[in-house]
Amino acid sequence: MAKTFFITTAIDYTNAAPHIGHAYEKILSDVIARYHRMKGEEVFFLTGVDQHGQKVQQSAEKQGLAPAEFAAGVTEKFIALWTKLGLSHDAWAATTEPLHKDVVRKILQSLYDAGEIYKASYSGFYSVRQEQFLTDKERGEDGEFGPEWGEVVEITEENYYFRLAKHRDWLLSYIDAHPGYVTPAFRQAELRNAVERLSGDLCISRPKARLEWGIELPFDPGYVTYVWFDALVNYISFGGYWNGAEPHNAEFDSRWPALHVIGKDILVPAHGVYWPIILHAAGFTDAEIPPLLVHGYINIGGAKMSKSLGNIVDPAILSEKYGPGALRYYLMREAATGQDMEFSEDRLVIRYNTDLANDLGNLLNRTLNMAKRYRASVVKKPADNAEWLAEIKAVVELYTAKMDGYLTHAALEAAFGLAAKCNAYIETQAPWKLAKDPAQADQLDAVLYNLAEALRVLSILISPVLPEAAAGMAAQLNIPAGLTLADVATPLADGHVLGAPTPLFPRIEIPAAE
Ligand code: MSP
Numbered sequence: 001m002a003k004t005f006f007i008t009t010a011i012d013y014t015n016a017a018p019h020i021g022h023a024y025e026k027i028l029s030d031v032i033a034r035y036h037r038m039k040g041e042e043v044f045f046l047t048g049v050d051q052h053g054q055k056v057q058q059s060a061e062k063q064g065l066a067p068a069e070f071a072a073g074v075t076e077k078f079i080a081l082w083t084k085l086g087l088s089h090d091a092w093a094a095t096t097e098p099l100h101k102d103v104v105r106k107i108l109q110s111l112y113d114a115g116e117i118y119k120a121s122y123s124g125f126y127s128v129r130q131e132q133f134l135t136d137k138e139r140g141e142d143g144e145f146g147p148e149w150g151e152v153v154e155i156t157e158e159n160y161y162f163r164l165a166k167h168r169d170w171l172l173s174y175i176d177a178h179p180g181y182v183t184p185a186f187r188q189a190e191l192r193n194a195v196e197r198l199s200g201d202l203c204i205s206r207p208k209a210r211l212e213w214g215i216e217l218p219f220d221p222g223y224v225t226y227v228w229f230d231a232l233v234n235y236i237s238f239g240g241y242w243n244g245a246e247p248h249n250a251e252f253d254s255r256w257p258a259l260h261v262i263g264k265d266i267l268v269p270a271h272g273v274y275w276p277i278i279l280h281a282a283g284f285t286d287a288e289i290p291p292l293l294v295h296g297y298i299n300i301g302g303a304k305m306s307k308s309l310g311n312i313v314d315p316a317i318l319s320e321k322y323g324p325g326a327l328r329y330y331l332m333r334e335a336a337t338g339q340d341m342e343f344s345e346d347r348l349v350i351r352y353n354t355d356l357a358n359d360l361g362n363l364l365n366r367t368l369n370m371a372k373r374y375r376a377s378v379v380k381k382p383a384d385n386a387e388w389l390a391e392i393k394a395v396v397e398l399y400t401a402k403m404d405g406y407l408t409h410a411a412l413e414a415a416f417g418l419a420a421k422c423n424a425y426i427e428t429q430a431p432w433k434l435a436k437d438p439a440q441a442d443q444l445d446a447v448l449y450n451l452a453e454a455l456r457v458l459s460i461l462i463s464p465v466l467p468e469a470a471a472g473m474a475a476q477l478n479i480p481a482g483l484t485l486a487d488v489a490t491p492l493a494d495g496h497v498l499g500a501p502t503p504l505f506p507r508i509e510i511p512a513a514e
Pocket residue numbers: 009010011012013020021022024025050231232233234261262263264265266296297298299305
């Protein structure tokens with residue numbers, strides 16, 4: 001079986017509605033997935049929702065709903081948003097699915113049987129209000145637990161622990177031997193430091209008296225499993241890892257390992273420590289440890305988004321207001337992958353008007369109009385335009401190098417550089433002057449052909465980020481929709497008839513300030 005490009009996103013908590021940070025991660029992953037499809041690869045793109053856990057149980061309680069009902073309602077919001085934003089995922093990971101729960105339990109049982117999970121008792125300070133154990137980190141300067149924790153009691157609790165510390169040295173040696181494990185590289189260094197400080201095992205159970213909304217441990221019905229153990233397993237359960245009698249099968253092995261796209265807050269410890277160690281303990285080889293692409297945060301007003309700050313930007317409203325393409329393009333063009341970005345609605349509008357409406361939209365419109373006016377929309381292949389084609393090829397090479405490194409902002413910069421080049425070419429060639437001089441007829445043909453050919457390639461390059469606009473461009477250029485990178489090598493045929501121009505990116509009019 002040919003190797004499939006498997007890409008996953010973090011699965012979003014269903015304790016609250018989706019926000020722009022969730023949308024950014026999903027769009028980034030969608031763009032990478034679409035790019036790999038366009039390279040001719042088989043792609044399996046998985047995203048979904050994290051429906052269990054204490055946060056969901058608490059949010060449900062506040063609304064007087066059963067956790068399942070509450071999680072289902074929030075899940076609907078995510079699905080509606082992803083549909084609106086044009087996500088092209090191949091599978092949907094909802095952790096309340098019976099198949100997923102079954103795989104989580106099978107893995108827990110096999111780790112338990114292998115002696116990787118043990119029972120122990122723990123005594124500590126417990127916040128009744130926050131429903132969590134507190135450590136010295138939670139103590140204030142006076143050494144006391146602050147009022148935010150409510151009543152704090154000392155309790156002893158029996159729980160199940162996963163032998164994390166035992167695999168610390170393996171993880172360090174794995175990281176050292178695989179410099180490309182985490183992208184960007186500075187995050188790998190950060191992870192390595194954290195692993196060096198690792199001590200202690202991971203508590204993977206919660207007594208049902210404290211938390212009911214989870215997957216019951218197969219070896220003790222008095223407990224559910226910790227939500228992170230449940231959530232991480234989605235990557236393999238929905239990848240088809242254990243959907244028959246035995247783990248592993250040809251289909252799963254043709255996909256795995258996936259590229260995991262996650263935010264910087266969930267690298268340490270969940271994805272960079274717990275997950276590789278869980279997989280290693282479950283018998284996955286070093287070659288089967290999934291690489292991590294760690295993106296930055298979308299911030300608002302210099303602050304991390306929080307409900308209490310009231311600075312949550314609703315991606316559904318933005319998409320309604322400006323269209324999904326405007327939002328997708330803005331996020332992919334302005335966020336440098338791996339870095340944080342300050343969200344600005346003004347920048348979104350500026351990017352749309354400058355790059356999409358002016359640079360690309362007008363270019364398409366002017367080209368089609370001139371071809372129609374001067375040549376009845378028929379383009380003639382020039383005798384020698386090797387130099388122009390070589391320049392296009394260089395842009396495509398730069399674009400692919402950037403996309404292969406997940407740098408969507410730099411790839412788009414390269415693509416829009418080609419649009420800028422075409423606009424400058426129109427100014428220097430002045431086709432309206434060439435049209436007046438019969439001796440320049442061949443030159444006019446060459447200019448129109450070169451512009452149409454560049455637009456054809458641009459429609460391919462923008463397609464992962466702007467699939468709808470790419471299809472619109474293809475229709476206007478009268479070329480098949482869904483061309484791939486391989487089609488870059490086959491320029492427009494001599495005598496190709498271009499289609500009729502219609503505005504692709506109508507300008508967003510900004511109401512004058514009052
Ligand atoms: N449910 C866990 C992930 C489990 S994965 C096995 C979780 N959920 S989350 O809803 O809090 O976050 C989902 C993803 O969105 C994470 O990758 C997180 O980093 C990302 N983001 C959350 N807020 C973000 C921003 N403000 N900006 C960019 N991404 C952010 O963690």
